Amino acid sequence: MKNTVVTIREAKERGEKVTMLTAYDYSMAKLIDEAGINMILVGDSLGMVMLGYEDTLSVTMEDMIHHTSAVARGVKNALVVADMPFMSYQTSVYDAVLNAGRLMKEGRAQAVKLEGGREFADHIRAITAASIPVVAHLGLTPQSLNAFGGFKVQGKSEAAARKLLEDAQIVEEAGAVAIVLECVPAKLAKLVTEKLHIPTIGIGAGADCDGQVLVYQDMLSMFGDFKPKFVKRFGEVGAAMKEAFQNYSEEVKAGTFPAPEHTFKIDDDVIEKLY
Ligand SMILES: Nc1nc(=O)c2c([nH]1)NC[C@@H]1CN(c3ccc(C(=O)N[C@@H](CCC(=O)O)C(=O)O)cc3)CN21
Numbered sequence: 453m454k455n456t457v458v459t460i461r462e463a464k465e466r467g468e469k470v471t472m473l474t475a476y477d478y479s480m481a482k483l484i485d486e487a488g489i490n491m492i493l494v495g496d497s498l499g500m501v502m503l504g505y506e507d508t509l510s511v512t513m514e515d516m517i518h519h520t521s522a523v524a525r526g527v528k529n530a531l532v533v534a535d536m537p538f539m540s541y542q543t544s545v546y547d548a549v550l551n552a553g554r555l556m557k558e559g560r561a562q563a564v565k566l567e568g569g570r571e572f573a574d575h576i577r578a579i580t581a582a583s584i585p586v587v588a589h590l591g592l593t594p595q596s597l598n599a600f601g602g603f604k605v606q607g608k609s610e611a612a613a614r615k616l617l618e619d620a621q622i623v624e625e626a627g628a629v630a631i632v633l634e635c636v637p638a639k640l641a642k643l644v645t646e647k648l649h650i651p652t653i654g655i656g657a658g659a660d661c662d663g664q665v666l667v668y669q670d671m672l673s674m675f676g677d678f679k680p681k682f683v684k685r686f687g688e689v690g691a692a693m694k695e696a697f698q699n700y701s702e703e704v705k706a707g708t709f710p711a712p713e714h715t716f717k718i719d720d721d722v723i724e725k726l727y
């Protein structure tokens with residue numbers, strides 16, 4: 453079944469959980485889509501897991517369009533959401549609409565995601581007015597790394613918790629179709645989820661969110677640079693891949709790969725004439 457901003461909203465109304473995973477290319481998007489995951493996020497985490505940067509700040513609009521279009525070509529049913537990269541929307545409402553439009557028009561995203569609350573309500577309203585669905589992202593917003601002083605859990609004090617709840621309500625009012633809650637204490641995420649009509653999608657925000665999202669390299673144990681507390685390893689794919697690479701290396705060096713069945717034939721008399 454095709455997932456849309458309408459069907460994910462209906463899922464919340466029916467009390468059904470929503471699933472989301474990141475993808476950054478065609479073949480991975482296809483596998484995730486075929487597994488029946490509801491939403492695929494082309495996250496700006498691609499800067500870290502695909503490009504090897506230490507944070508997400510260097511990711512460009514060109515990076516996002518390049519990867520989003522690859523993902524979109526692999527997807528039949530999942531809703532494709534693209535992250536707006538750092539400085540593609542913070543500078544003005546005009547830039548926000550222009551760049552959200554590029555992600556939809558050139559990247560073929562079906563929604564965009566941006567980090568922030570009340571300070572971007574006007575941006576969310578304007579993008580939404582252009583018929584581009586917006587997912588908001590609150591809590592640990594990695595593009596604010598330097599302002600926060602690191603990747604840290606947000607919303608622990610009463611003031612911070614109240615601000616996060618208000619931000620969630622303001623972005624819903626501004627037209628957001630869903631909210632990602634990243635590294636938010638579970639009980640606060642539960643309260644936000646109950647107060648909102650749009651789905652909350654948690655990452656490190658407990659089981660009471662309407663949905664969950666993970667970076668696929670984390671849940672497949674393919675990314676060793678760091679392991680946040682919220683990651684569960686659903687497969688040991690990194691180890692399986694490394695083993696396959698080692699087996700290939702050994703067989704090539706031993707001369708056992710390629711075998712006759714991997715090889716193309718030619719009539720012996722053709723070759724004899726060349727000797
Ligand atoms: N591979 C990967 N997975 C992610 O989930 C992810 C990315 N990359 N890149 C973009 C952001 C950055 N994210 C991060 C990065 C680090 C922590 C982290 O170190 N968390 C600590 C919490 C520290 C605290 O208690 O305040 C942890 O132990 O989980 C969390 C989220 C989430 N996103």
Ligand SMILES: CC(C)C(=O)C(=O)O
Pocket residue numbers: 474493494495496497498535589632634655665666667
């Ligand atoms: C971690 C998720 C929510 C994200 O924003 C990303 O992958 O960039």
Ligand SMILES: [Mg+2]
Pocket residue numbers: 495496497535594
């Ligand atoms: Mg992101």
